[in-house]
Amino acid sequence: MGVPLLPRCLYLLNRIxxxxxxxxxVKVGKGVTFxxxxxxxVVHERAVLGSNIYVGAQVVIGGRAGRHEVPVIHDGVFLGVGAKILGPVVIGAGAVVAAGAVVLSDVAPGSRVAGxxxxxxRASGK
Incomplete structure (x- = not known):
């Protein structure tokens, strides 16, 4: 059995x-903000997004050539504008991914990554 009509229509409307x-x-938790x-x-069809995540514009959560696994984003994560989360990575709860960052490996819970x-x-002043 395929995807019901309403989700397919909403998918196409958002795409257009x-x-x-x-x-x-895509498995999306409660309180996710786009x-x-x-x-x-762009989100991979098998990606998992926890609850209370902020997803900035132009974010890509996707696969990586030659890898079957896709990203898992835990609760309370902030993904800055243009961030790219690629491949079999796990973004830990409460982590912050800076704008334009390209994440190719796991991010520890509560940490901040950029580049x-x-x-x-590190946070400024610490």
Missing amino acids: LFAVVLPPS AYQGLGV VPAKPI
Whole structure:
């Protein structure tokens, strides 16, 4: 049995209006916020998003060539504008991924990462 009609219609509407690729098969927790109606966001069909996540515009949560696994984003994560989460990575609860970061490896809970490829950073003043 395929995907019900309403989720398919919403998927197509979002894709046309906001350039959002968010397949109905994505597991999304409660309280997930997509900035600017998810403008330019692309999420892999098997990705898992926990609860209370902020997803900035132009974020990509996707696979990586030659890898079957896809990202798992835990609760309370902040994904800055243009962040790319690629491959079999886990973003721990409460982590912050800076704008434009490219995450290719796991991010520890509560940590902050930035850069290409993303690496842990310290908060200013600490």
